[in-house]
Amino acid sequence: MTHHPGIVITGASGRMGQMLTRLVSDSDKVRLAGAVERAGHAWIGQDLGEAMGSAPLGVKVTDDPLEAFASAQAVLDFTAPEATLEFAELAAQARAVHVIGTTGMTEDQIARLAPAARHAVIIRAGNMSLGVNLLMQLTKKVARALDAEFDIEVVESHHRMKVDAPSGTALMLGEAAAEGRGVALGEVADRGRDGITGARTGGDIGFSAIRGGDVVGEHDVMFLGPGERIILRHVATDRAIFARGALKAALWGQDKAPGQYDMVDVLGL
Numbered sequence: 648m649t650h651h652p653g654i655v656i657t658g659a660s661g662r663m664g665q666m667l668t669r670l671v672s673d674s675d676k677v678r679l680a681g682a683v684e685r686a687g688h689a690w691i692g693q694d695l696g697e698a699m700g701s702a703p704l705g706v707k708v709t710d711d712p713l714e715a716f717a718s719a720q721a722v723l724d725f726t727a728p729e730a731t732l733e734f735a736e737l738a739a740q741a742r743a744v745h746v747i748g749t750t751g752m753t754e755d756q757i758a759r760l761a762p763a764a765r766h767a768v769i770i771r772a773g774n775m776s777l778g779v780n781l782l783m784q785l786t787k788k789v790a791r792a793l794d795a796e797f798d799i800e801v802v803e804s805h806h807r808m809k810v811d812a813p814s815g816t817a818l819m820l821g822e823a824a825a826e827g828r829g830v831a832l833g834e835v836a837d838r839g840r841d842g843i844t845g846a847r848t849g850g851d852i853g854f855s856a857i858r859g860g861d862v863v864g865e866h867d868v869m870f871l872g873p874g875e876r877i878i879l880r881h882v883a884t885d886r887a888i889f890a891r892g893a894l895k896a897a898l899w900g901q902d903k904a905p906g907q908y909d910m911v912d913v914l915g916l
């Protein structure tokens with residue numbers, strides 16, 4: 648019997664779910680303890696490995712998160728906002744570390760995570776990669792150094808199946824830029840331009856979203872000034888970067904006090 652932390656993967660059939668499954672089942676630091684999908688999904692009751700078209704993994708996909716979380720030390724959750732809220736409550740009951748990669752949560756939904764975080768560790772980030780979390784620090788620094796003569800625009804591209812916009816990463820980068828400037832993002836964000844918009848409002852932070860093909864995730868933070876432009880860019884070419892960050896977070900969280908954390912905490916940036 649191994650004492651490695653048991654990991655449950657929610658949304659196991661998804662793009663991130665399958666990436667996480669491969670990483671967790673190949674890891675010698677953790678063990679795959681469960682896999683959850685939504686009720687009615689074709690994979691329910693099947694062995695996760697076989698459902699993925701590979702060797703059996705000895706874990707059946709279930710639609711009962713409570714049962715799956717009971718034997719887990721961490722839940723890796725890349726699903727959808729309402730599902731993530733349900734999982735937060737159940738992970739807290741099981742005292743399992745809840746790593747949340749799900750994006751598109753409203754302010755109200757984020758606030759509803761607070762009760763769970765009183766009992767368990769929640770680590771949430773719109774992007775789990777080292778590169779993007781470093782880019783946030785750079786964005787903050789550049790925004791602090793430049794005055795409002797430089798317009799800030801965040802431009803992101805993702806695959807055609809992505810359901811939320813702007814991306815969680817774009818919003819993280821926007822928050823970093825706003826913090827660097829000493830303003831509240833909610834007061835300066837410009838999230839949709841169409842028609843006769845009028846000239847750009849000075850001090851706004853603009854967001855643009857491109858959707859198409861199989862783009863994993865690309866983000867530019869543009870500082871557009873008189874006579875010059877600075878562009879900070881992150882390009883993800885492999886979802887493994889997000890999965891590696893999530894697994895790192897699950898291990899980091901094992902000895903932490905209940906509360907809400909992010910990848911800046913995990914990576915010590």
Ligand SMILES: NC(=O)C1=CN([C@@H]2O[C@H](COP(=O)(O)OP(=O)(O)OC[C@H]3O[C@@H](n4cnc5c(N)ncnc54)[C@H](O)[C@@H]3O)[C@@H](O)[C@H]2O)C=CC1
Pocket residue numbers: 657658659660661662663664683684685686688725726727730747748749750751772773774775776815889
């Ligand atoms: N924070 C990060 O580093 C990253 C975050 N994401 C985010 O993760 C989320 C998922 O992304 P993808 O894997 O590309 O999407 P996907 O659509 O391929 O997978 C989502 C999975 O969640 C499942 N699901 C939905 N509701 C459920 C429920 N109630 N119970 C169990 N399973 C449920 C779906 O059936 C699906 O299999 C999105 O919000 C995306 O933006 C994606 C990549 C990296």
Ligand SMILES: O=C(O)C1=N[C@H](C(=O)O)C[C@H](O)C1
Pocket residue numbers: 750773774805809813814815816817863864865
């Ligand atoms: O949906 C995705 O694919 C991604 N979502 C995250 C986001 O919303 O920023 C992270 C990454 O860009 C991939």
